[in-house]
Amino acid sequence: FLEDVKAQAKGELQASESRYQAQRRVTLALQTELLQLYSRLETEESSATASA
Amino acid sequence: FLEDVKAQAKGELQASESRYQAQRRVTLALQTELLQLYSRLETEESSATASA
Amino acid sequence: MADDPQRNFRSAYYEKVGFRGVEEKKSLEILLKDNPLDVEKLSTFSQRFPLPSMYRIHVWKVLLGILPPHSDSHALVSRYRVEQFEDVSGALTAMRFVHASTPPTELYLRVYQLESRQLPRRSELRPPDAEDENFLAIARAMEEIVDDPVDCYWLIRCFVNQFKHKFGDSIPHLPKSLEHFLSQEDAALLAHLKTSGALNSLPYCLWFRRCFAGCLPESSLQRVWDKVISGSCKILVFVAVEILLSYKIMLMGMSDPDGVYNFLSNMPQENTDAIVSKAIDLWHKYCGTPMHSV
Structure with a gap:
């Protein structure tokens, strides 16, 4: 019976952890995207300054 | 003893939950930032087109 | 008794109209009342019998680990699954x-x-590469079988992952296995496919990587996937054998490997239920019927 309780808890924890891990992957993807956008923005701004 | 195991499982699940919530706040903040960046980029691009 | 044609005819008939399924459905219902669910027994059931359509998605979710064995965790875990999907799709948007x-x-x-x-x-x-295309083909088929988008995503994901992890090493050997069983069932057809050069260019990717997604209509496909999800990739070989046997006359008249490939890649969508039934019988004949429990 004790094993049963443990197994159940493990099942729930695994699902919860998988949800957490997905958030972490989302964070990474967002950061990559943001980084790219910032560098694009900088290029655009410097070229705008140069042409002004 | 059983109560002990249950309490421990509950504690672990709660910890996982709060880690998830924290990460979730991070991704929401990053998404807001992303949105702002997109609109800044669009403004710059449209003004660059207009001035060209 | 199994050789009694009268009986075979009857049981095939009952299976078709759904009477024989009543007993099976009852025994599945008993299994589904277990808490925790006995995943092993559910696998065995699913290897032996077709899953009643009203329970199929639920059993698939348990077999693929989308839902844990403990039924009283299902509500909580389902909520986690929904949130996870929504979190990721929201970020992608x-x-x-x-x-x-x-x-x-x-x-x-x-x-x-x-x-x-x-x-x-x-x-x-x-553009999608070969592996993406395999994923998309499986996804399109799953979409026809499953209404709920969250369930659909999880089933595709876990189906694809389980298939890769469990059978990744076996997949490259399936064409050889096909050749072996075809030699047992119809040596003449095999010889023809060999001499015409068609044997090396059968639609193996469609059969053994996409598990017949996009090849069989969903109503037949899901009966094959019952077996794959509950632990057999060998069934894919027998479906392929039965497809070849069903179109033997046509195939014997074709000598161009590309023609054979194209025909089999866009196979007629008739009689696929019969093909799958025969494939399952053949699979049980060569690989045995899982006997324990149920």
Whole structure:
């Protein structure tokens, strides 16, 4: 019976952890995207300054 | 003893939950930032087109 | 008794109209009342019998680990699964990978890629490669079987992952296995396929990587997937054997490997239920019927 309780808890924890891990992957993807956008923005701004 | 195991499982699940919530706040903040960046980029691009 | 044609006719008939299924359905219902669920017994059931359609999605979710064995955790875990899918698809929308009119199958692919750290940068988006195409084919078929988008995503993801992990090493050997069983069932057909050069260019990717997604209509396909999800990739070989046997006359008249490939890749959608039934019988004949429990 004790094993049963443990197994159940493990099942729930695994699902919860998988949800957490997905958030972490989302964070990474967002950061990559943001980084790219910032560098694009900088290029655009410097070229705008140069042409002004 | 059983109560002990249950309490421990509950504690672990709660910890996982709060880690998830924290990460979730991070991704929401990053998404807001992303949105702002997109609109800044669009403004710059449209003004660059207009001035060209 | 199994050789009694009268009986065979009857049981085939009952299976078709759904009477024989009543007993099976009852025994599945008993299994589904267990708490925790006995995943082993559910696998055995699913290997032996077709899953009643009203329980199919639920059993698949348990077999694939989308739902844990403990039924009283199902509500909580289902909520986690929904949130996880919504979190990731929301982020993909924010990153403009997907938008309101993106086909669901493409959304599923992107969610899957993000979760497995394979999402390309948005500036480096490329057309789907072979593996993406396999995923999309399975996704399109799953979409026909499953109504709920969250369930659909999870079933595709876990189906694809389980298939890769469990059978990844066996897949390259399936064409040889096909050759072996075809030699047992119809040596003349095998000889013809060999001499015409068609044997090496059968649609193996469609059969053994996409598990017949896009080849068989969903009503037949799901009966094959019952077996794959409950632990057999050998069934794929027997479906392929039965397809070849069913179109023997046509195939014997074809000598161009490309013609054979094209015909089999766009196979007629008639009689596929019979093909699958025969394939399951053949699979039981060569590999035995799992006997324990149920």
